[in-house]
Structure formats: structure tokens, C-alpha cells
Amino acid sequence: METIQRSGLVSKPEGGYCLIPVTRLYAAWWLYRQGELEFRDLRIYLALEEMRARRCTLKAGRSCWFTLAELSTLCGTGNLRSIRASLRRLQQAGLSTWNVASIEFHEENLANTRGDLVERLRRITNHRRRVPVPRRTLRWLASVTRPILVATVLGHLLRCVYLRGRAVTAEGSVSATWIGRTFDVDRRNVKRAKAKLRELKWLNDKPSRHWHRQRYGQTVAVNLSWGEGTISSKCRSTGLPPPSAPISTGLPPPDSDRELPKEIKNQKRLHGPGVREEGGGTKSKPRLSRVVPADLIEPSRTAELFHQAIRCGLVRDAAMDRLQFFAAAQRATRLGRNPGGFFTTIVRRRLWPFISDCDEQSARRKLAEIPEVLCGGNGARSSERFTARTRTSPGPVDTENPTTIRELVRQSLATAPFAVRDVSPDTDFPLPPRVGRISPAERNGVKEGNPCTHGAKALTPFRGA
Numbered sequence: 001m002e003t004i005q006r007s008g009l010v011s012k013p014e015g016g017y018c019l020i021p022v023t024r025l026y027a028a029w030w031l032y033r034q035g036e037l038e039f040r041d042l043r044i045y046l047a048l049e050e051m052r053a054r055r056c057t058l059k060a061g062r063s064c065w066f067t068l069a070e071l072s073t074l075c076g077t078g079n080l081r082s083i084r085a086s087l088r089r090l091q092q093a094g095l096s097t098w099n100v101a102s103i104e105f106h107e108e109n110l111a112n113t114r115g116d117l118v119e120r121l122r123r124i125t126n127h128r129r130r131v132p133v134p135r136r137t138l139r140w141l142a143s144v145t146r147p148i149l150v151a152t153v154l155g156h157l158l159r160c161v162y163l164r165g166r167a168v169t170a171e172g173s174v175s176a177t178w179i180g181r182t183f184d185v186d187r188r189n190v191k192r193a194k195a196k197l198r199e200l201k202w203l204n205d206k207p208s209r210h211w212h213r214q215r216y217g218q219t220v221a222v223n224l225s226w227g228e229g230t231i232s233s234k235c236r237s238t239g240l241p242p243p244s245a246p247i248s249t250g251l252p253p254p255d256s257d258r259e260l261p262k263e264i265k266n267q268k269r270l271h272g273p274g275v276r277e278e279g280g281g282t283k284s285k286p287r288l289s290r291v292v293p294a295d296l297i298e299p300s301r302t303a304e305l306f307h308q309a310i311r312c313g314l315v316r317d318a319a320m321d322r323l324q325f326f327a328a329a330q331r332a333t334r335l336g337r338n339p340g341g342f343f344t345t346i347v348r349r350r351l352w353p354f355i356s357d358c359d360e361q362s363a364r365r366k367l368a369e370i371p372e373v374l375c376g377g378n379g380a381r382s383s384e385r386f387t388a389r390t391r392t393s394p395g396p397v398d399t400e401n402p403t404t405i406r407e408l409v410r411q412s413l414a415t416a417p418f419a420v421r422d423v424s425p426d427t428d429f430p431l432p433p434r435v436g437r438i439s440p441a442e443r444n445g446v447k448e449g450n451p452c453t454h455g456a457k458a459l460t461p462f463r464g465a
Helices: 022-034 039-054 068-075 080-093 107-113 115-121 135-143 147-160 176-183 187-199 210-216 233-238 293-297 299-312 319-335 339-349 357-369 379-391 402-415 457-464
Strands: 017-021 096-098 103-105 130-134 161-164 167-173 203-205 219-222
Touching: 017 022, 017 039, 017 135, 022 039, 022 107, 022 115, 022 130, 022 147, 039 068, 039 080, 039 096, 039 103, 039 135, 039 147, 068 080, 068 135, 080 096, 107 115, 130 135, 130 147, 130 161, 135 147, 147 161, 147 167, 147 176, 147 187, 147 219, 176 187, 187 203, 293 299, 293 319, 293 339, 299 319, 299 357, 319 339, 319 357
Parallel strands: none
Antiparallel strands: 017 130, 096 103, 161 167, 167 219, 203 219
């Protein structure tokens, strides 16, 4: 029959077409997405549609015959055992039954017993009609190994291909978003599949206005005269097999043009899912490997970081190290753009000389809020040692010797509690490093830090004093 194409109407596609109900065509894909069928079973179903269409003009008095070899040729697989398993799964799902004498389809039972399938069919306009699927396209789909290509082709067939009387129209608009929601596939992969179909000349773009493309998608026309043989005709002329399809390992295009849902009133949200708020909004345990601003503001969380630093060997369990640790936290909070990284750098590199006096004063106030950490758990034992020292009766003291008097004064200062403003009197702060011991120069009567230029003879009168 001569093909007549006028204003998107074609009297008959080249190679013929097969009328398939929308319910049956979509039910096969829906069963695959539900996990009741494998993708290989979906291809077997499409091959069964083609096998049945081949025998639609059988003369009276002749019987049809269906073989697994013909089915294997259409699907491009030679494993007959897997084909038999696919036919059994199709029958168990209630989609079709196969034997050597007949092929039957039962999509009406699926539409009546599966309520979720009926709900999905409502998304498709005119889902009670039959789609004139070109048989060349049907044979190609039976051999395709990419599910996203099958979903994209089915979406264009449902939205663009209609039977108008005795003619077939193949123009319409379909967006990648609609295909993604209807067939449960990624919208970005649908765009890649549409680009592949344009490359194969199965789809042809038609001029359309910008607002129409934004709302309904690009206007396209399905090439009803398309055939798979036109692609590999050059290879067939040389007798060589067609080249294998290139494997694309690239990621889908970025999803940067997706807008926020319209039902969200606040379009400028400050915090999204997975974002940790500044301050005390976090509930997780402090970790020295990942310090957040809340760990440096709350004294209890800073104390937990201090105990972890002790276990790592970064600091000692001493009063001076506690003060420096908390002062580093105050400095990082006050000056750092990234407080956690600033604080970690100070602790790991031991940059204690860069801490200022105001940071130490703030650290003392923080330590006063947690006296159990301030004493380091040794407050009771420190008081016991102080009591034991005061109870010890000193021996006879030589009040005439200035060196002995100076040593007694230093021992009394070492046992006295260290008073700090705004801090508990039980605070166990470290004393200066030279308290409690006397240098050799002081034993000879010379003040520490002053050079002695008079020699040993100059010290003789003082030693006898």
C-alpha cells in the first residue's frame, strides 16, 4: 500500500503496525518495576506481540505454529532454558500464556485485580485505547538491552502515536518529567535516552514555542518509516557483524534546573536536611576528629574533648594543660572562621604561646562552671595531701641562716591553695615551675637571674654571716 503522509498523518507505517491496548503495554512495564518480572521477561513479551502479529492474516483452514527458535531470534538470545523460565514467569504474573499452537494475553484480569495498577493508569490520557505500534519498532524493542530506552520509547508511543480512522498520527509533546514519573525512572536518564533516539533518527524535533516546551515538552514526531536495518546497512553490505554499542560510563547531566516544589511556602530555607546548626543544636557525642562550634562553646563538651586528647597523647592530665586547652577553645571561637579547624591546629601543633591573656581569663570562667573537671578528679586527694603536710611537725629550724628561711617560705607557698579571681578556692592550678626548689646560685646567696661577677671570694663574708 502506498504511504501517504500529510500534516503528520500516515495511512500505514512501513512494515505495518500492531494494535496493542495501553493497559497491556503499560502492565508489562509495571510488573517489571514491581519485581515480578525481569527485564528479559519484558523483552520476551514484546517478542510475543510480534510473533502473534505475523500470523494476523492467516488464511482459513491453516493453523499457526510458534517455536522457541523464532522467539530466540527475535530476542537475540540463544539460551532456550532462560526463555522457558521467562514464559513461565509471564504466565504466573497473569500477563500471557504460550504454547506451540496459540499465544493469549490477559491484561483484563490484571486491571480488575490490581488496584495500584489502575491508579497508575489514571496518569495516562486515553488509557482505554489501543496504540498502533510500528512492527519495526516492536522488533527493535525486543532486542534492546537498556531499560531506559524501552521506557522512553513506550512513553512517546503512549503520548504521540494515535490511530485516526485509517490513518496513523505520530506527532505530540511529551516531557522527560512525565516519563520519569509514569515509568519510575530518572528524568536525567530520560533526556539522555531522547538524545540517543534523535541520533538514531527515531525521533524528529518539530518547531514549538518556548512556553510550550517549558510546560508540555518539546514537540516531536515519531519516524514511522524507521527501521533498524537502515543503521547497519553499510555493515551488512560488507558481510561483517554490526559494531557493538559503545558503553557509556558517564553520569547523567546535572539536575540544576529543578525548581522547588510549589507547596513549600518558605522558598529561602536557612537549614536543609543533613545540615548541622551552629551552636547547641547538635545532640551527637563530641569527637576530636570532627570538632563543631558547639563543642567549643559548651564547657561539658569541651571537657569531653579534653579527655579524648589525653587518651591520644596530645595533652597531659594536668591543670596547666586544662587551662591551655580551654583557652585554645576560647581563642578559636573568638577569632576563627572555621573554629573547629582552628582549635584542632592549635592542639595538634601545640601552639600554646599564641594564646592571649583574655582567652585564659575566659577559660578560667568556663572551668569554674565544671569544678569536677577543674580538679581533674583529684580534688579530695589534693586536700588530703595538704592536710597531711600541715599536720607534719617540722624539725628544729635554724632562724639565723637566711637560706633556710628562704626555703621555708617557698615550701609554705607551694602548699598554699592558689587563689584566682572568679574561680573556686579549691582550684588546683599549677604553681610556677621553680617553686619548691632552690637553685645553686641562691644557696650561695645570689639572687637567681643576676650574674655574679665578684668570684668565689666575694661570697665568703656572706657565707659566714
